[in-house]
Amino acid sequence: MTHSSVDDILFSKENLLRVLDNLDTGIVAHDTARRIFVFNREAERITGFPREEVIGRDCHEVFGSPLCGSRCSFCGDTVFSEDQRSYPLNLVSHSGEVRQVEMSLTAMKKPDGSLWGVLASMRDVTDLFDLRLKAADMGRFSGIIGNDPKMLQIFQQIRDVSQYDFPVHITGDTGTGKELVAAAIHSESPRSEKPFVPINCGALPEGLIESELFGHVKGSFSGAVRDKKGRFELAHGGTVFLDEVAELSKHMQVKLLRFLQEGSFERVGGEQTLKVDVRIVSATNKDLKKEVLKGDFRDDLYYRLNVVPIRLPALRERRNDIPHLVRHFMEEAARQYPHTSPRISREALGMLMDYSWPGNVRELQNAVRFAIVKSGGGEIGPLDLPLEIRGEVELKSRKGPSRKLDADTVAQVLLRTDGNKAKAAKLLGVGRATLYRFLKDYPELYTGS
Incomplete structure (x- = not known):
């Protein structure tokens, strides 16, 4: 087949449409007045709008608002100035279904270089997102770290709303x-x-x-x-x-x-x-x-x-995310301070998993940063963790009713509970009467009511 015969086939409107309709990418093209002149079958599927309702019409009029939202380059005085532009996009289809799309825009120009339209290609990645949700394999979404089922539900809510x-x-x-x-x-x-x-x-x-x-x-x-x-x-x-x-x-x-x-x-x-x-x-x-x-x-x-x-769930409600978050904070530190190579021992990570995290993710981030400094940027061990984490985890690990109290531990727990003796007794694993008797011998530890 000669070059000219290929050109003849492609310049045939019907044949070009057949080519476009067999692509697994949605194709939309409009002129600078936003009048749509190309809308292939995949674009119909993604948007839910039939071709006959779209061709020849202003895209804003068809979709009720800019298809690409605030990224629209044909709103008001905005001019599409780049040759190509790509970005992720969530759009609502004609039936009200939210679809995740990877959008790519390419300028179409006249021989003199002036703009006469834009070609938009849309790749639907909704099914991939849904599959990762079902497989519990997200890791992160829009800057949020999480793989726990509770967080996957949050990601779905964010996408929907x-x-x-x-x-x-x-x-x-x-x-x-x-x-x-x-x-x-x-x-x-x-x-x-x-x-x-x-x-x-x-x-x-x-x-x-x-x-x-x-x-x-x-x-x-x-x-x-x-x-x-x-x-x-x-x-x-x-x-x-x-x-x-x-x-x-x-x-x-x-x-x-x-x-x-x-x-x-x-x-x-x-x-x-x-x-x-x-x-x-x-x-x-x-x-x-x-x-x-x-x-x-x-x-x-x-x-x-x-x-x-x-x-939003508390960190103690999604403990499986703690290793992901720790890894993220260590990688963040390594990028910011290239002379460090933070790692964490199994024992230290176990203590982080056992801690109650009243300060949630922010407290975990601070604890990791503290431990990186304490360890000199190398491997983080149990002794590199903040004192309150070690103290609580050690208390939890003590077995049996013959639990003994010591002044240092009681002082730490009272400080942690803002002097609330009922909370302190619960955290220490003893009855309130036991704690009260202990404090009578150590009045300097507690000055509250």
Whole structure:
């Protein structure tokens, strides 16, 4: 077959369509006005839209919004300036099914080099994700380490909820990674190219929090020397993460509720009503429902925030992830400090597995860093672990009712339990009466009530 005859076949519209329809990659092509002129069979399967409803139409009109969300290069004044671009994408099909796609865009240019359209190829990796979930073989997802079934469920929840703008409320103990989950929801969503703005509601002074959230105008209070945008304005198009939301005062709860209801606000000292488009993810280590019952949190705000709840398990509930996390933290340290080659002995890892981890993943990270320094960047042994870990694990390993107390151990446990004798007795494995009798002989160990 001659070169010209091959060209004739390929330039035949019907033959070219046959070639495209036999690819296992979705192909979509549109001009600079976003009018679609190529949409192959795999693109139909991935998106759920039939070809006849797509060809010749504006892609935003067809899909109801940009297919590629905030990454769209044909929105407003945005211009596709690269020759090629690739990124992962979650999209919602015509039937409402969330699909994970690897998207690649290629510029189509005229002979003079000017842009006349774009060719998008989509590879569906949803089944691969689902298979890894079923096989419990994820390891990590969107920056979160975990292979425990509880974490695999969290990964699935993140993937499912990321495509919707419904408010998400994350609960979990301190150190479980609530901000990581919020950031993952953002990065997996169509808003991922826009800002992710975290706000620690418990760390902002009461007198400044309204200005921080909503901004202020010049002269509205002492020190307001210029107009300032608030965090909600800065997050326009993206996601706001309200951490420790239970710490908001009643006054700020009212302000936040109004914003959630109307999507509008005024800067402090301003009269102009502003509107922004943000997705709200909130978190707390408290039980918000109990806060409502106590009268400390508004019930109407609770129901606005708690539309999609996600509960993060404590580290002690997913101990099988501890080796993965330890390895990750050691690899992280080795990259940051190339002169080290941290390793961990079986005995030390066993002690980490047996510890109760009240500080969760954050405490584990700190413990690994402490041990790396103590071991000189070499192999981590039991003696390189923090004292509280060794003390608790050694106490647990002592058998039988004839457990003896010593002053050093009791002092450590009382410090660890903030002087709570009931908790200390439980941790020490003795009755409260036994601990009380011991403390009578060592009054200097305990000065509380």
